[in-house]
Amino acid sequence: METDKPMDITFKREIYGFENIKEYTLTKASESADNPFRFLKASDGNVCFILLDPKMIDRSYDPVLDDKEMKSLELKDPADMRIYGIVVIPNDIKMMTINLRSPIIINIENGNAIQLILEDDRYSIRHRILGC
Amino acid sequence: MLVISRKSGESILIGDDIEITVIESQNGKVKLGVNAKKSIRVLRKEIVDEVTAENIHASSKNDDQSIEKIGIFLNKEIEK
Numbered sequence: 001m002e003t004d005k006p007m008d009i010t011f012k013r014e015i016y017g018f019e020n021i022k023e024y025t026l027t028k029a030s031e032s033a034d035n036p037f038r039f040l041k042a043s044d045g046n047v048c049f050i051l052l053d054p055k056m057i058d059r060s061y062d063p064v065l066d067d068k069e070m071k072s073l074e075l076k077d078p079a080d081m082r083i084y085g086i087v088v089i090p091n092d093i094k095m096m097t098i099n100l101r102s103p104i105i106i107n108i109e110n111g112n113a114i115q116l117i118l119e120d121d122r123y124s125i126r127h128r129i130l131g132c
Numbered sequence: 133m134l135v136i137s138r139k140s141g142e143s144i145l146i147g148d149d150i151e152i153t154v155i156e157s158q159n160g161k162v163k164l165g166v167n168a169k170k171s172i173r174v175l176r177k178e179i180v181d182e183v184t185a186e187n188i189h190a191s192s193k194n195d196d197q198s199i200e201k202i203g204i205f206l207n208k209e210i211e212k
Contacts, residue, residue, distance in 0.1 A: 017184035018191070035203030047191050050199065056210055067171040088190045093202055099190070102183045117175055117183055125186050130209055 004028055009040065009106060012072035013114040016102070021047060024113075026106065038084065040104070051084035054100055057129055063103050063118055072114055073107040080109040088126070097126040 009024040021042045029037035029050065038051040054061045063083065065073075075081055083105055085098040100123040106113040136144055143153040151167040166174050 015187055016180060017187040029203060030200035032200055032204060034207045035200050036207055037199055037203045039199075049187075049191055052206075066173055069173075086187065086190045088186070089199075089202060093205070096202075096206075099183070099186055101179070102186075115183075115187075117173070117179060119173070119175065125182055129206065 007108065007111060008043075009111050009113045011113050011115070013069075015049075015104070015115045016117070018042075018047065026051075037087070040084075049104075050087040050089065051104060052087050052098055052129075054083060054085040054098060054103060057085075057098060057127065058100065061100065063105070063116055063123075065105065065116065069105070069114055069116065073105065073112045074110055075107050076109065080107050082106045082108050085127075087129070094130050096129050097124075098129050099125050100127045101125045 006025050006027045009026050011022045011024070014020075014022060021044065023043040025039075025041050025043060027039050027041065029035055029039050036052055036056060040049040040051050042048070061083070073081070083103050085100055085103050087096060087098050089096045100118075101120075102115055102117045102125065104113060104115050138144065138154045140154050140156050143151050145151050149169050150172065153165040153167070155163040155165050157163070168174060
């Protein structure tokens with residue numbers, strides 16, 4: 001997979017709450033091929049997010065981007081689009097959640113990224129990853 | 133802040149592309165209709181605030197290495 005190599009990411013619309021950080025690096029969270037997590041690390045080294053492909057949780061997950069968002073990604077080929085949800089892992093890992101409401105969208109061809117907020121109420125900000 | 137009074141059925145225009153209409157107003161609750169191009173995302177502000185708070189909650193200062201065990205565990209759970 002092309003996303004397995006560390007990749008420089010530039011946010012065209014920053015992560016909400018982190019408007020001062022545009023540059024990140026996307027990496028695998030560990031060497032193991034069985035570890036689906038990715039790290040999104042700020043280039044200044046002080047902030048890190050854990051990401052997961054939401055399709056692992058919900059196969060039908062298919063966020064819709066508007067024209068402006070498509071333009072900011074400069075996506076030439078839809079196959080270059082990667083979608084990730086930000087994960088929260090509490091001490092009790094069974095309670096871990098993924099944010100399906102506001103996914104991170106990355107164009108792996110040029111590293112452009114945005115955080116979306118979907119209008120769709122079906123998607124939760126704290127979706128339990130492991131069933132109830 | 134610009135303050136404008138509107139009755140039900142009346143609208144305001146923001147720029148050339150956005151029209152906001154008061155559909156009805158009852159018991160302190162106002163129902164608004166937004167007419168805008170598809171390229172403009174209309175969001176309730178509290179959702180943006182909630183996402184911001186969750187992002188801050190989700191961020192950590194370092195890339196915790198215990199993540200490998202959790203990732204492999206998750207991978208197995210999902211395959212089940």
